[in-house]
Amino acid sequence: MEKLIRQYWWKALGVLILLYVFVVGMLVPLKPGITLVAPSSAKTGQELILEIEGYNTNFDKAEDTLRMWLKMDNERSLAAKSIDVIGPRNARVAFNIPDYLPSSQRVQDFALVIDNPIDGASVRPNAVLITQDSIDPDQGIQQWVNENMTGLHEKQGITFPFRNILGETIRNTYFHVSLWLAMMIIFIAAMVYSIKYLRRLDNRYDYWASALTSVGLLLGGLGLLTGAIWAEYTWGKFWSWDIKQFTTLIALLIYMAYFVLRSAFPDEAQRARISAVYNIFAFIALIPLIYVLPRLTDSLHPGNGGNPALGGEDLDNTMRMVFYPAVIGWTLVSSWIASLLYRTSQIEEYLWDKWDEDDNYEK
Amino acid sequence: MTICYLCDQMNMLQQTMRLLWRDWILEWRTRYALSGIVLYVLATIVLVYSALIDIQPKVWNAIFWVIILFAAVSAIVKSFVQESQSRQLYYYNLVHPLALLLAKMIYNTSLLFLLSLLSWGALALLTGNPVKETGLFILAIFLGSMGLSIAFTFVSAISAKAQNSATLMAILGFPVIIPILLTLVKIGANALRLIQDTSISSDILILVAINLVLLSVSILLYPFLWRD
Known part of the structure; x- marks a missing residue:
């Protein structure tokens, strides 16, 4: 990990993938x-x-x-x-x-x-x-004078599917949905680092957990924002207190509480241990909140309240060629941001130690 | 390793039961939670009653769960705070830490269950009883008290480590119990026959599953939490 965060190839790869996602995802025309x-x-x-x-x-x-x-x-x-x-x-x-x-x-x-x-x-x-x-x-x-439809033509060239209620906003799949998946990956990574911290009590794992959680929160916020924009187009309102929007907001509040909790402990070891415990607890509490409850309640969101989920006709092979790279690209770039945050907290720790030493020396 | 003086003489269940008994005796001596909650329920009901006069079943359902929520917060917030650090250290020397956590959870569940029944009674006395399916409602109250107790006990164990623990508990606890509350309101609406839902058994299962998951996570994580 220490070696990997100093290498450039995966950061460049992430940026290139996202560039591809933006260019192809925005420029490929819709089917007639x-x-x-x-x-x-x-x-x-x-x-x-x-x-x-x-x-x-x-x-x-x-x-x-x-x-x-x-x-x-x-x-x-x-x-x-x-x-x-x-x-x-x-x-x-x-x-x-x-x-x-x-x-x-x-x-x-x-x-x-x-x-x-x-x-x-x-x-x-x-x-x-x-x-x-x-x-x-x-x-x-x-x-009835029947005339069967025969010899239907296929549109030549690369296109995205046309959906009446979505129109051009079908491109939001590469942002809203993939940001959300990337967020889940990042939150899982944060939980894994919290578990690692509790096993080894090594400060570096705590820095990773906190860095990943803040990036996950950023991705979640962007997911909610792109979702609201999409909702404005398809449901007619940015925010309609749909169960999915509501539970997602609560999920983000759970993770915001993580940072409130961190700021409540001046002692570093205690902060690391207790916030690791809370991070695992929060992730477990998150699962029923975003994956179980919305499915049982009436919702406008795909995949909930009896609506079909992502897939089928809405995600054809052309879209998959952009969608899956988008997930990987967002994950890579957010890992890059997390690694920068991680290194910043390492430098911070180093500077505080140095400052403490100087302070003691002067006395 | 944990030093546990009573572990040779009692198993964990006996320890838990002993601690539970002690918690009840402490409560009975002061009647702090009981009298506080009765006062709280009465104040809420009088306020809502004088504002609305006629309380519709829909509003009744909302008021009831709001009362339970705040009763849970005010009853459970002191679980780990009311005792001094040094006395807690003494307990940890005497018994297994998990026995302490389990005793608190069972105590809070039973207390909250009792308080819920009391506030149900008080509400019914003043505003009439709109509950049509009593068995289902009692089940919801029981599962709800269990879920709220588990979540809030664990969160209060976390926040007791910090200074401003009551505020911290609210910040940490409220988002976590939202799934439980949403399910409870739904089951409550069913018990009041406000909605007819065929999937009520799956709602109950969800609640049981949330409770069990939170319980097992708490048990898994508590060993990392208690020692300082």
């Missing part, structure tokens, strides 16, 4: 998507004209090959009657809605699917709700 479909409801037996606004799309370049469907389920979809392209991001499309739907529900939701060779295929789930006046599934099956 559909941001607006209007009107969002219709009735049966009419010609439905939809105004469509795309995102990162090239409707004008692909005018001749543009295809659109209203998709009811995996077997049934309705092809567009005519498509008017207004601009690269805007189009007007007409569908013939039959008098009856092959469904026994009064209101049926349809997804809009757009496909062309340049943008690839994009989907907006629950784009249109169609209400039928009278329900007759048998007649609906007879009237």
Whole structure:
């Protein structure tokens, strides 16, 4: 460890990785998507004209090959009657809605699917709700002119997934989520050093534990901040006392108390021992707080209250190529900061000892 | 190594029981915690009652757990502070340190359980009893007193080492007991039938798990804490 903190390669590696994360994470475009479909409801037996606004799309370049469907389920979809392209991001499309739907529900939701060779295929789930006046599934099956979606295209090149509620903020995954994971790694390291201190009673372990804890607190604060910014975009409010936000705040308070506790002891050995005990206690108290309780309560946060967690479609392979390096990069850079804090406290100790010696000498 | 004069004559359970008995006798002599808490509960209830007149079950649930929380703080804060350093050194010579910690935890749990039942009774007398599921509520009170006692006893053992220990205990203790309180409020709301929750058994399990984890961490860490 003493040798490692004087070497440069891992610090440079951390900075390079973060540089890569910032450049790639910020510059890679999003996949084309559909941001607006209007009107969002219709009735049966009419010609439905939809105004469509795309995102990162090239409707004008692909005018001749543009295809659109209203998709009811995996077997049934309705092809567009005519498509008017207004601009690269805007189009007007007409569908013939039959008098009856092959469904026994009064209101049926349809997804809009757009496909062309340049943008690839994009989907907006629950784009249109169609209400039928009278329900007759048998007649609906007879009237239905099915047109299966075949030969859908894939977008060429590197892109991040497009999600309606996230939009461009999907890039926050590389900051909010990875800062949080890096914080957990740093806090675990701090706990390991606290255990080491209790076993060996070596002051250096105490310096490590305190340095790592303060860096972990910084990462946690940044995680909370980036989370609040994300919440402003997706939930509409920076702070809504969501259980996840609340328990996270409490978790950070637990670690702030660690520094209050440290400042309460003038004696170095006593401070080191008691704060090591508290650090282990705090980490254990942290686990139910951030990983168990939010899962049992209603929450807007992914992974809680029955929401799906990170993964699946939200984290595709392109994102993984930035996300995992981001975790490593944040961890490396924060270890660097921690090692600087560690060395500062060593110098401090040395200076205090020297000052004590000089003081005694003068007397 | 620990010098433990009574260890040859008694095992740790007997030591714990003896210390527990001594704590109860001390409490009975002064009735400090009991009378203090009764006064505290009455003052709170009168204040809330005169401000709200009609206390809704939802408010009742909140008030009850707030009372328990502050009762726990004021009862437990003196666990390790009330006795002088030299007398504690004497105890550590007599008995195993863990017996001392366990005795304090059991004593605080029983005291807090008793105080909770008392404040429940006092609240029910003055504002009516909105608790529909008595068994569940008593279970919540018991597990809650246990969790709060374990967490606060350990935190008071930490903060007793510093000067300004009451403040330090509040700073260290409050964030740690938030998970327990959140679960307690939820179980309490269930017992008052404010919400219908099918996952109530998992809430109880969570509370038991938190208690056990805090207890085992305290037992593991106390050997590093007590000696100076």
